[in-house]
Amino acid sequence: MEGDRPVEKLSEAEAQAELDRLAGLLDKANRAYYQADAPVMADAEFDALKRRNAAIEARFPALKRADSPTEQVGAPPAEGFGKIRHTVRMLSLANAFDADDLREFDARIRRYLGLKDDAPLAFTAEPKIDGLSLSLRYEAGRLIHAATRGDGETGEDVTANAATIDDIPQRLSGAPDLLEVRGEVYMRHADFQALNARAAETGKRTFANPRNAAAGSLRQLDPEITRARPLSFFAYSWGALSEALGETQMDALERLRRLGFSINPLTRLCDGLDEMLAQYREIEARRADLGYDIDGVVYKVNDLSLQGRLGFRSTTPRWAIAHKFAAETAWTVIEGIDIQVGRTGALSPVARLRPINVGGVLVSNATLHNEDYIQGRDSKGAPIREGRDIRIGDRVQVYRAGDVIPKVADVDLSARPTDARLFAFPESCPECGSPAVREPGDSVRRCTGGLICPAQAMERLKHFVSRNAFDIEGLGAKQVEAFYHDDQLPIRTPADIFTLEARDRQNVTKLRNRSGWGETSAHNLFRAIDERRRIPLHRMIFALGIRHVGETAAQLLARHFGTWHAFETCLTGPSEAAISELTAINGVGPVMAQSLIDTFANAAERRAIDDLATHLEIQDAEAPQVKDSEIAGLTLVFTGTLTRMTRAEAKARAEALGAKVAGSVSAKTDLLIAGEGAGSKATKAEALGVRVIDEDAWLDLIGA
Incomplete structure (x- = not known):
């Protein structure tokens, strides 16, 4: 789906395709940023994609994916580190991109709290550090552990590494008995340059930017490597507390400063929007001279009692927002256009670029979205880019907007060479030759080959063994490709994975005797496969790779049905009854429901699923934990006008209590x-x- 088309002009089918595209881009970008410390897009471009996703969801609420990017925080912790569960979740921030967004933020808070437009409302403003979030837990004044954000619920245990940072005290005097201090680990420009110079002299890998260097240094398995690298830390918030740090945000920050933490010196108290915007301009003007990277300004309601009333959405606090700086672009030349076939059969055109550095990342590929985008029009035939098409040989503007593949935003016709070539979009799949059709209302052309298409089959197998699906150690993307093309021990369907050892025993050429394999590695692979014969229901559903069904949706479905038998029975029964039951699940819309039903109605798909299930013990879903409150588990309805809290606040309080x-x-x-x-x-x-x-009576019931 081409990303420049105004949201208000999207059809329902186009909106669904665009939400699917955005979910994939944002998930991969999150994993690259949080797990690999190798971001593939600037924060501003990531924010632009996330903002577009939210706008589409607002216009088409029924299409919102259960695994929507708006409900995600960070990425799961990486392997190799111990895990620490945060007592208080580490959330992300909502974003503002201009003064109008900031005014709406202020207005939302006033509406939520029932404040008049002229009522005083103070905010703090501080630079948004471009580093790695860290939570430090102190008990009786002693540092107990340090954890990264991870997915917001669980982070990586980096205690030994954090203890090597000078800005992080090991012991505190006069602190609350329990104190979780949160802030940002970063690297100053001068230290970054010196680190890269030393690395270059010794032939070691250099870092692309200070953020990567800081994250990579903190997340070393050997803390002595971290000790040798100059990291800094700014404290800006807190998690669990045994006693309040103050009555206001500024009071609390001052308390943290007295305890020995570094607080950003550009933090200011602002009385209203004009002062907030003035501080934004001041920080932006000083950005180049700070000596460390920032990517915006964070505003927080100063009164902590108001913060408590405002509370949180699923992934962000209502009382804070990040006012981001602008993104970066660059111009280069398209040297070719390739077609990639994805897991769902989508044919995606990718521009091969003359390599160009965009915001610190070397870019050599960019998405061209679909055939309409290349031709300079939207799916309805209306012109985009004023009708300018894109040709091989064109000079184009690259806007880093997702995944390892940024996007081509515009084309310079004045620089078009005489030998620039038009691109003919294929009407058959370049991988299997099956017809590639474009359904009415869909902007994407898809291969109709299904499982006979090697590209689709291989991508689905890669998804099946991915971290949040079956996560089979020793069977990653490269191994999947090798086994897929293997004539003697092929893996072409998920069930083939679980017959691999039996087939190996019957095969003359044993796996252990093949290139890249030995006795130990083959044994370890077979053992890892056996360990996954018992799989939780939600992982099984997610691993099937059904279109529109992400991790969160799989969890919703698992909680609702409880067992594989109930799930399968629903999807193979009368379609009207299945649609009715599926769409009654909060977070499952008609598009996802139909996709589930279509998958189980497809004979080849059903055979593959049934074959797989015969090799597995699919565990029933665990019953959700019910919160300890008077209203936990109840279904409530509010009506009429509430006078002591707004309807939005009442709803949020009820949901927070279960x-x-x-x-x-x-x-x-x-x-x-x-x-x-x-x-x-x-x-x-x-x-x-x-x-x-x-x-x-309601306030008495909830103890308010």
């Missing part, structure tokens, strides 16, 4: 909270025998 909030009254409703002017909902609740309480 309740589900519905929009309408039904026989499944447990409790109706009726504010002033309650009307038909209250009448219906009484008729159904649903318990009805007023706002005072």
Whole structure:
């Protein structure tokens, strides 16, 4: 889906395709950034993609994926480190890109809290450091452990490494008995340059930028390597506490400073939007002279009691926002165009570029989205880029916007050579020769070969063995490709993985005797495969690679059905009943539901799934943990006008306490909270025998 088309002009099918594309790009970018310390896009470009994703979801709420990027924080911890579960989640920040976004942020807070436009509301403003987030836990004044953000829930244990950083105290005097200090590990420009110079002299790998250097240095398995590298740390927040650090954000930061932590000296208290924007301009003007990298300004509501009322969304606090700096672009030449076939059969054109450095990353490929984008039009035939098409040989503007493949944003017709060549988009799959069709309303042309297409089959196998699916040690993408093309021990379907050892015993040429394999490595692979014969239900569902079904969706489906038998029975029963049950699951829309049903209705797909299931013990889903509160597990409905908190705040408080909030009254409703002017909902609740309480009783119930 071409990413420049205005959201308001997208059809439903186009919106779904675009959400799929964005989910893939953002997930891979997150993993590159958080796990590999090798970001493939600048933060501003990542933010632009995430912002577009949110805009599409706002216009088409029914299409929101259960594994939507708007619900994700960071990436799972990398292998090789111990894991630490955060007592208080480490969340990300919502983003603002201009003054209008900042005004809307202020207005949202006022609406949520019921504050008038002229009511005083102070914010702190501080530089947003481009480094690696770190949480430090102190007990009785002693550093107990240090953990990276990870996926927000669980981070990597880097305690020994953090202890080598001068800015991180080992012991605190006068601190609360329990204190989790959060901040950013970074590397100053001068230290980065010196580190790279030493590396170059000894023939070692150099780092692309200070952020990579800082993250790579902190995440060393040998803390002595970290000790030899000059890292710094700014504290800016906290997690779990045994006592409050102050009444305001500024008070708390000052307390952290007195305890021995470095606080950014450019942090200021701002009274209203004008002062916030003035501080943004001040920090932006000083950006080049700071001696370390920043990528924006973070604003936080100063009053901590208001922060407590505002609370959190699923991945971001309501009381803070990051005002980001602009992205970077560059111009280069298209030397060729290739077609890649993805796991779902999508034919994706990729421009081969004359290599160019964009924001610290050497770029040699860029996405061209689809055939319409190349031709300078959208899927409805309307012109984009004022109708300028893209040809091989053109000078183009590259905008780093995702994955390892940025995007081509524009073309310079004045520089077009006379021998620039038009690109003919294929109507058959370049991998298997099957027809490549474009369904009405879809911007993507797809191979119809399904599992007979080697590109699709191979990509699906790679997905099947990926970290969050079956995660079979020793069977990664390279091994999958080798086994796929192996004539004697082929792996062409997931079930083939689990018959590999048996087939190896019957084969004259044993795996252990082949190039790249030995007795130990072959034994380890077979053992790793056996360990995955028992698999949790949500991993099984995710591993199937069904279109529109990501990790979060797989977890939702697993929790709902509980067992593989119930899941399979639903999808192989009457389609109307299946659609009804699937779409009743919060987070599953009609597009995902139909994709699930279509997969199980396809004879070849069903055979492959059934063959796989015969080799596995699929574990039932665990029952969700119910929070300890008076309303945990109840379904609530709010109606009328609440006077002591806004409807949004009431809903957020209810969900935080483990309740589900519905929009309408039904026989499944447990409790109706009726504010002033309650009307038909209250009448219906009484008729159904649903318990009805007023706002005072509601506040007593939740202990507010």
